Amino acid sequence: MSRYEGHTDLTALRVAREAALARTLDLVFERHPYYRDLFQRERLRRDHFQSIDDLERIPVTTKAQYMAESQRFVLESDGLEPEMRTVWDVMYTTGSTSGVPTPFVSTSYDFFNILKLQRNMLLLRGVQPTDLIANLFPLTTVPHGAWIRVLHAAASLQIPVVSAMPGNPSPHFDLGRSLDEVIALLRAQSPTILWGVPSYVQRVLARATELGTRLPSVRKVFVTGEALSETAREHMMAALASAGAHHAQVSISYGATEMQGGMIECHPGAGLHNPLPAQFQVDIVHPETGRALAEGEPGNVLLTHLERRGTVLLRYALGDISVLTREPCPCCGAVTDRLTRTPRRADALVKVKGMLVNPDAVIAELERHLGGCPFQITVEHVADVPLSGDRLRVRVERADDATLSGDLVRLVKHACGVTPDVERVAVGALQSDARWKTQRFTDLRGKTSA
Ligand SMILES: [Zn+2]
Incomplete structure (x- = not known):
């Protein structure tokens, strides 16, 4: 196989999704500790879920809820077929505030689906x-x-x-x-x-x-x-x-981590494709009501596992805002969920020195000015300075440009209203090979060490 073979139309995709979800919901009602309790509290019965549209009856699951009791999101697997009850591997999603990694459990059945997902990602690319x-x-x-x-x-x-x-x-x-x-x-x-x-x-x-x-x-x-x-x-x-x-x-x-893969572009700018839509459903919902939004409207990105047997998440908020379409992709023709806007953090705004700061706007300005040159922005609490105890600190890996600091101070002040402390650091100083990604913006207030 060297070409992506997806669904030809939305009706065919829907049929595949309904079948996968029906099997998963049977198991969730019987064997999922977290949702079993939730459904009981919400007085939801299995027969309330006749089609995929009924998923909307389920309240949104937040990352905080999953992190607080992640083991209760794993199906009780006693008596299931061997590939559905055998744990193949456990990956972890790092906690956003506590720093404690949250386990994401895949059975053999899930792992084989991950192979399908990864193969589709390669073929689409x-x-x-x-x-x-x-x-x-x-x-x-x-x-x-x-x-x-x-x-x-x-x-x-x-x-x-x-x-x-x-x-x-x-x-x-x-x-x-x-x-x-x-x-x-x-x-x-x-x-x-x-x-x-x-x-x-x-x-x-x-x-x-x-x-x-x-x-x-x-x-x-x-x-x-x-x-x-x-x-x-x-x-x-x-x-x-x-x-x-x-x-x-x-x-x-x-x-x-909750996908063990990603939504990818078939071609630069063609939008982020869900590579295996019979396995995952991606929805965009209103941030407060959790109701589905029309295609093209920006809202919270939700992920639903239609076909998992280890950790199972339904209407799970990934924590980002984006825009969705299910129109066939104009580049590759794929019929799937496609995000047409770069997802941005739903909880993006932070308060610094009394100003509401949008980190994405500051990052975008610095990128325009600095090109590929690495930088990091942190918000820190300065304990010795009463009242105005926060500082916005920008560190840039460039030692050779003496005029840079002044330019960056003006640029950041213009982008967010807060005057930063700008420091030039040695090339390579911000990146540690052992850490897998560079956090461009970190709010360090409330943490014991920087
Ligand atoms: Zn495409």
Whole structure:
């Protein structure tokens, strides 16, 4: 198989979804501790769910609810078929506030579906049997499904993958490779696809150019884990061209541990496709009422597992706002859920020195000004200064430009109304190889250490 074979029309998709959901709901009513209790409280019976539209009767599940009692979201599997009761693997989604990782359990049945999902992601992105993937994700202490799923994706399509192993996951081992070793590997292996987090890919491309290493075989770059604006995509394409990959495409993914995959672009700008719509349903709902919104209206992104046997989430809020269409994709013809606007955090606004700040707006301004140059924004509490005890701190990896700080202070003040402290730091200082993504904006108030 080397082409994506999705659903031909919405009716066929709906039939597949109804069948999967009916099987899952039978199990959820009987075996899902969290929803069983919720349905009892809400006086919901199995016969209230005759079609997929009835899902709307279920209150939205928040990330906080899932994190608070994640084990109660796993089906009780005694007596089910072996592939439905055997735990294949457990990945973790990092807690947003507590920092405690939340387990996401997949049975063998779920894992086989993950292979289908990953295969569809590759096919939608135009991967060919002749491709060779370079896995640029680091090994992490807490597995979340980026590093390992690249191996599984390659297996699902029987294509080769080479894992670069950047960074070192633990002081007890010497498994990791330095940036220059990673580049030497790319030079030796000539991969056609680079797959990683945007900040690390950008760093690899910059260093390759510095070293005079050419990567002309690269034809696609898959990025996930951090948002990539159109400006940042242009910078990455320019960096690819500098490294000799003149026609490489940058393909964005909106990934989540709760999917063990991501919604991806078939073509840059074509929207983020749900790659396996018979397995997941994606809805957009009103942030307060939880009611479905018409296609084209912005609202909260909900994920429903139609076909899982380990951790099962129904109408689960991923925490982002976007816009949905189910029109056939004008580029590839796929009939599926497609997000047509870059998802942004639903809880984006933060208060700093009494001003409401939209971090996305500040990030966008800095990206426009700094290009691919790494930066980090933090909000910190300054304990010694009474009343106006918060500060907005911008750190930029650029040591060579003395006029930069003044420019950035004006730029950030203009974007959000708050005057920042700008610091220039050494190249590489903001990025630790062992961490899998760079947090561009972090609110450190209320945390014990920075
Ligand atoms: Zn498409």
